[in-house]
Amino acid sequence: MQQYLVRRxxxxxxxxxxxxxxxxxxxxxxxxxxxxxxxxGDASSPSAQQQIETYRQxxxxxxxxxxxxxxxAFSMLNGSFGGESLVDRESLAAIIGRRLPxxxxxAVYAMIISAIVSIPLGILAAVHQDRWVDYLVRVVTIAGxxxxxxxxxxxxxxxxxxxxxxxxxxxxxxxxxxxSTHVQKVVWPTLILAWGFSANITRVTRASMLEVLRQDxxxxxxxxxxxxxxxxxxxxxxxxxxxxxxxxxxxxxxxxGGTVVLETIFGLPGIGQGIVLAATTxxxxxxxxxxxxxxLMMLGLNLVIDLCYGIIDPRLSYR
Amino acid sequence: MAQTTVPLQADxxxxxxxxxxxxxxxxxxxxxxxxxxxxxxxxxxxxxAAIFADVIAPYDPIAQNVPHRLREPGTEYLLGTDTYxxxxxxxxxxxxxxxxxxxxxxVLIGTVVGVLVGASSGYxxxxxxxxxxxxxxxxxxxxxxxxxxxxxxxxxxxxxxxxFALAVTYIPRVVRLARASALSTCQExxxxxxxxxxxxxxxxxxxxxxxxxxxxxFVLATGYLGTAIVAEASLSFLGLGVPPPSPSWGGMxxxxxxxxxxxxxxxxxxxxxxxSGVVFAFGLLGDALRDVLDPRLRGR
Numbered sequence: 109m110q111q112y113l114v115r116r117x118x119x120x121x122x123x124x125x126x127x128x129x130x131x132x133x134x135x136x137x138x139x140x141x142x143x144x145x146x147x148x149g150d151a152s153s154p155s156a157q158q159q160i161e162t163y164r165q166x167x168x169x170x171x172x173x174x175x176x177x178x179x180x181a182f183s184m185l186n187g188s189f190g191g192e193s194l195v196d197r198e199s200l201a202a203i204i205g206r207r208l209p210x211x212x213x214x215a216v217y218a219m220i221i222s223a224i225v226s227i228p229l230g231i232l233a234a235v236h237q238d239r240w241v242d243y244l245v246r247v248v249t250i251a252g253x254x255x256x257x258x259x260x261x262x263x264x265x266x267x268x269x270x271x272x273x274x275x276x277x278x279x280x281x282x283x284x285x286x287x288s289t290h291v292q293k294v295v296w297p298t299l300i301l302a303w304g305f306s307a308n309i310t311r312v313t314r315a316s317m318l319e320v321l322r323q324d325x326x327x328x329x330x331x332x333x334x335x336x337x338x339x340x341x342x343x344x345x346x347x348x349x350x351x352x353x354x355x356x357x358x359x360x361x362x363x364x365g366g367t368v369v370l371e372t373i374f375g376l377p378g379i380g381q382g383i384v385l386a387a388t389t390x391x392x393x394x395x396x397x398x399x400x401x402x403x404l405m406m407l408g409l410n411l412v413i414d415l416c417y418g419i420i421d422p423r424l425s426y427r
Numbered sequence: 428m429a430q431t432t433v434p435l436q437a438d439x440x441x442x443x444x445x446x447x448x449x450x451x452x453x454x455x456x457x458x459x460x461x462x463x464x465x466x467x468x469x470x471x472x473x474x475x476a477a478i479f480a481d482v483i484a485p486y487d488p489i490a491q492n493v494p495h496r497l498r499e500p501g502t503e504y505l506l507g508t509d510t511y512x513x514x515x516x517x518x519x520x521x522x523x524x525x526x527x528x529x530x531x532x533x534v535l536i537g538t539v540v541g542v543l544v545g546a547s548s549g550y551x552x553x554x555x556x557x558x559x560x561x562x563x564x565x566x567x568x569x570x571x572x573x574x575x576x577x578x579x580x581x582x583x584x585x586x587x588x589x590x591f592a593l594a595v596t597y598i599p600r601v602v603r604l605a606r607a608s609a610l611s612t613c614q615e616x617x618x619x620x621x622x623x624x625x626x627x628x629x630x631x632x633x634x635x636x637x638x639x640x641x642x643x644x645f646v647l648a649t650g651y652l653g654t655a656i657v658a659e660a661s662l663s664f665l666g667l668g669v670p671p672p673s674p675s676w677g678g679m680x681x682x683x684x685x686x687x688x689x690x691x692x693x694x695x696x697x698x699x700x701x702x703s704g705v706v707f708a709f710g711l712l713g714d715a716l717r718d719v720l721d722p723r724l725r726g727r
Contacts, residue, residue, distance in 0.1 A: 127568045130566065
C-alpha cells in the first residue's frame with residue numbers, strides 16, 4: 109500500500125509538469141501582444157511603443173520562457189498563484205478564494221443529491237429488472253445523459269419566468285452569508301447538474317448490481333433464508349459499489365470543469381465562469397492559474413479514488 | 428467478466444449475418460437493435476440535411492431580412508425568425524453542416540493521430556512509451572471542455588480551430604485505448620508469425636497491430652462524435668466557438684438566450700431540440716454498436 113502510494117505520488121510530478129507546461133505554452137500562443145492589449149490605443153507612436161516596452165519589462169514578458177515558466181510555477185507553490193489579474197489587478201489568491209467555494213459547493217451539492225437519488229434508483233431498477241420501474245429508470249437516465257444540460261437550464265429559466273414569473277436573484281451569496289439567496293441561486297443549477305450526474309451513476313449501479321445479484325454468494329445468502337432486504341443491502345450492495353465509487357469520483361472531477369456553461373447561464377461566479385470571463389478579456393495569468401487549479405484538483409481526485417479502492421475492497425493488493 | 432481474452436480478430440467486425448450482403452447485415456442489425464437503428468436513421472437525416480442544406484433550407488441562413496424580424500413559428504417561417512429576420516429552420520439545417528463538419532474532422536484527426544501514437548507506443552515500449560504515457564496523463568488531467576476552450580482562445584475562434592481543439596482533447600483517450608489494444612495484440616501468435624517470416628516493425632505495426640485495435644477505437648469514435656458536437660455547441664454558446672454569423676446550434680442558442688429567452692423562446696428551443704435529438708441518436712447507436720462490435724465492452 110505504502111509502496112503504491114509512493115509510486116503514484118512520484119508519477120504525479122511528471123504529470124503535473126506536462127500539464128503545466130502545456131498550459132504555459134498555450135497561453136504564450138495567445139494572439140496579439142498582451143501589454144499592447146492592456147494599454148490599448150494606438151501602438152504606432154514612439155511614446156506608446158516605449159510605454160509598451162516598459163510595461164512588458166514590468167510584467168516580465170521580456171524574460172526567456174523558461175524563466176517565465178519557473179517564476180509562474182514557483183508562485184503556484186508559494187500561495188500567490190501566479191500574481192494578479194491584468195484587468196483589475198485583483199490578486200489571484202483573492203480570485204481563487206472568491207471563486208473556488210462557488211464551484212465546490214455546486215459540485216458537492218450535485219454529488220450528494222445524485223448519490224441519494226441514484227444509488228437507490230439503480231438498486232430498484234436492478235431488483236425489478238425488465239419491469240416497468242426498470243424501463244422508467246432507464247428512459248429517464250438515458251435522457252439525462254443525452255440532453256445537453258445548458259439547453260435544460262435555458263428551458264428551466266424560461267418555464268420559471270413564464271409560468272411562475274420567477275427569476276433567480278441577480279447576485280450570488282455564499283451559504284454562510286445569506287442562506288435564502290444562496291439556495292434560490294443554486295437550486296436549479298444543482299438539480300440540473302445532479303440529473304446528468306445521476307444518469308451515469310444510476311446506470312452503473314444498475315449494471316453492477318445485476319452482475320453481483322447473479323453471484324454464488326448471493327444465492328447462498330438467499331438459500332440460508334435471509335430476507336431480500338438483507339441480501340440486497342448487506343451482501344450485494346457492498347460488492348456492487350466499487351464501480352459506482354470509481355465513476356462518482358471521475359464524474360466529480362468532470363463536474364469541476366463541466367460546470368462552466370451552467371455557471372455562465374445562472375451567473376454563478378465560480379472557477380469556470382472565471383475562466384470564460386478571463387478568456388474573453390485575454391487575462392492570461394488568470395486563465396493560466398485557474399486552469400492549473402482545475403488540473404490539480406482533477407489529478408488529486410483521481411489519486412484519491414485509486415487509494416479509496418484499498419479501503420473498500422481489501423482483496424486488492426497494490427502492486 | 429471472464430471474456431477478457433477474446434482476441435480482437437477481423438471476424439469481430441462482422442458478427443452479423445455472415446455472407447448476407449451489406450443490406451442483409453443492415454436488416455439483421457435493425458432486427459436485433461431496433462433502438463440503435465432508430466438512432467442511425469436520425470443520424471442519416473442529419474447527414475442528409477448537412478449535404479443537401481442548400482436544397483432543404485427555404486431561406487439564406489446568413490442574409491438579413493430585418494423587416495421580417497422575430498416572426499413566430501408558422502406557415503411562412505416554419506420555426507420563426509431571429510432578430511435579424513433570418514429563418515431559424517434554415518439556420519438549423521445549415522447548422523447541421525457545421526456540427527457534422529466539426530464532429531467528423533475532430534474525430535478523424537483524433538483517431539488517426541491517436542491510433543498511430545498509441546499503437547506505436549504500445550508496440551515499441553521503452554522510453555518512447557514512457558514519454559507518451561506521461562504526456563497522455565498530463566493531457567487527461569485537463570477537464571476536456573476547458574482544454575478545448577483555452578486552445579480555441581489561443582488559436583482565435585473559427586470552425587477549424589474548434590475542430591482542432593476538440594481533436595486535441597480526444598487524442599489522449601484514443602492513445603490509451605489503442606495502446607492497450609496494441610499491448611494485447613502483440614502477445615498474439617500472428618504477430619510472432621509475421622516477425623518470423625521477416626516482417627519489419629513498421630509493417631507489423633501497420634498491417635497487424637493497428638487493424639486489430641480498431642474495433643474498440645471505432646466504438647469510442649462513435650461516442651465521441653456526439654460528445655464533440657455537444658462540446659462545439661457549448662463553446663459556441665459561451666461565445667468562444669464558431670464565430671457568428673456562421674449558423675451553429677450553440678451560437679443560435681446563445682443569441683436567443685441573450686435577452687430573447689421569453690420574447691422569442693423559439694430561438695433557443697429549436698436549436699437545442701436539434702442538438703438533443705442528435706446526441707440522443709448517437710447514444711442509442713453507440714450502445715448498439717458497442718454490443719455488436721466489441722464484446723469486451725459489453726455491459727459497461
